[in-house]
Amino acid sequence: MFSNALTENKRKHEKYEIFYFIFSLMLFTFSFFSYCTFFSLFFHFLSYSPYPICASREPSAMLRVRCTLRGGGGVLLCLHRTAQYRYPSGPERVLTRSLSRTPDSSRVALKLQTRLGVTLLVGVGLLGAWWWVEQEKQQRRQRQRVEQLRTVALGQGTFSLLDHTGHRRTKQDFLGRWVLLYFGFTHCPDICPDELDKLSTVVSALDRDPALPRLQPLFITVDPERDDVAALARYVRDFHPRLVGLTGTPEEVRHAGRDFRVYASAGPKDEDGDYMVDHSVLLYLVSPDGLFLDYYNRTKSPEQIADSIRNHIRNHRNKSRPV
Amino acid sequence: MAAPNSAQRKACWDARDQLWQCLDDNNDKIQSCQKFQGDFEANCPAQWVKYFTKRRDFLKYKDKMQREGFTPAEGPQVNS
Numbered sequence: 001m002f003s004n005a006l007t008e009n010k011r012k013h014e015k016y017e018i019f020y021f022i023f024s025l026m027l028f029t030f031s032f033f034s035y036c037t038f039f040s041l042f043f044h045f046l047s048y049s050p051y052p053i054c055a056s057r058e059p060s061a062m063l064r065v066r067c068t069l070r071g072g073g074g075v076l077l078c079l080h081r082t083a084q085y086r087y088p089s090g091p092e093r094v095l096t097r098s099l100s101r102t103p104d105s106s107r108v109a110l111k112l113q114t115r116l117g118v119t120l121l122v123g124v125g126l127l128g129a130w131w132w133v134e135q136e137k138q139q140r141r142q143r144q145r146v147e148q149l150r151t152v153a154l155g156q157g158t159f160s161l162l163d164h165t166g167h168r169r170t171k172q173d174f175l176g177r178w179v180l181l182y183f184g185f186t187h188c189p190d191i192c193p194d195e196l197d198k199l200s201t202v203v204s205a206l207d208r209d210p211a212l213p214r215l216q217p218l219f220i221t222v223d224p225e226r227d228d229v230a231a232l233a234r235y236v237r238d239f240h241p242r243l244v245g246l247t248g249t250p251e252e253v254r255h256a257g258r259d260f261r262v263y264a265s266a267g268p269k270d271e272d273g274d275y276m277v278d279h280s281v282l283l284y285l286v287s288p289d290g291l292f293l294d295y296y297n298r299t300k301s302p303e304q305i306a307d308s309i310r311n312h313i314r315n316h317r318n319k320s321r322p323v
Numbered sequence: 324m325a326a327p328n329s330a331q332r333k334a335c336w337d338a339r340d341q342l343w344q345c346l347d348d349n350n351d352k353i354q355s356c357q358k359f360q361g362d363f364e365a366n367c368p369a370q371w372v373k374y375f376t377k378r379r380d381f382l383k384y385k386d387k388m389q390r391e392g393f394t395p396a397e398g399p400q401v402n403s
Contacts, residue, residue: 031341186326190369231326238329274370 020137027126031078034119041112049275142311145295155275155284155292159222161257164232171290177216178313181261185277186235191298193238199283200240201302202309212313213288217243222264222279224253259283260292285309287316335367339375346348347396 051286102118158171182199184192196219203215218239221227224247227235232245257264264279283296283305293312327335344361345356353360364372 187368187370189367189374190336193329226326234324234328248377270369272369276370276374306396 006151023130023133025132030126031123036125038119038305040114041115055196059306080154104143104295139309142308142315146315149292149294153292154260155286155290157255157259159220159246159252159254159259161246161248161256162229164229164236164247166229167274169246172217174216174286175290176288178213178309179216179218179284180309181220181281181284181286183220183222183257183260183279184281185221185266185279186227186231187274187303188221189276195281195283195298196239196243198305200243202283202305203240203242205302205306206309209310212310214242215309218246219243220246220256221253222257222262223266224248224250238246285312287312332368335363335371338363338366343379351383 018320034068050062106115160168160170163169180203182192182195185196186192204272206215219232219236219239221232227245227247229247232247236243236245246256248256262280262282264277267276267278269275281298283300284292285294285296287293294308296308300308338359342356342359345359346353349355363375367375
């Protein structure tokens, strides 16, 4: 039953995708043909003047077809030949100049200008409409996602943990800040360092924008037996300077993990007493109100995450602005 | 035993990458890559050695699935 709702949603989404694809295709085709029409008309006009550019060496109709077919390549070639041609000198020049100013060609020029103007206007208008529709689609997708996550209601509780300097921190201490949170452990072979590097990249990227608030990156251990305050202090040094590591008693850590439905399971110990902790790998975004807004898995790139966070910040600002 | 720091992690990853490169070149024949295997085990904690060995098997399996495809298992049919 749950999967039915999902597939229906997906089908609706797919319909929208097809619609946008066809719209983009029509826009591209229109732009391509108006581009060819412009250039073929341009050379048709030039064929009226006696300057022997490529237009006069062959019938203009053939040139039109050739330019329309070959589009940019043929056009550039014609332009190149035009640039290379040298103006005739002396009486020939006067004659040709007067010939080119026939009322016929000026009417064609005017008609060309209006056609060109209309083409450009319509093209720009279509592009603008398409861009606006894309933006709306992104916004709607983001809003739907936030709504879905709100019903899941993660991160509602509080936590009380020790940070890597030995001070006690609770969830209240982080209210008013945007928090990007990761659960891991210091003995992790590659996943946690990679994810924390990604986290540092995202926070640094957002730091570069002075208009955005500074994010607070957090690292909560799922291995409190080994990751004490000193171990965390050694570990977080390798990543973003603002990264705060949090640990505590096994019960406190379990409570924090349960709040975000984090899966963590310690594996068997080997003869050195070393073991791996299998855990879910996600970056959690928490708003300044302490509400869980979004999560990012391993497939998301730093750019995608930064864009998503910028979007969330913008929406959050828009919501809290007085009407 | 303290967790490896950034430099130790990098040393371990480099040794692992060299070992995997050697295995790729030698068609997964572990005998030809004994030197790299030794380096790898020296630079990485035992748990990481086990983890990375399993990871390599998983990555090769995933690659095989993506290249050769698979036949899905016969499971219960869900009425949608």
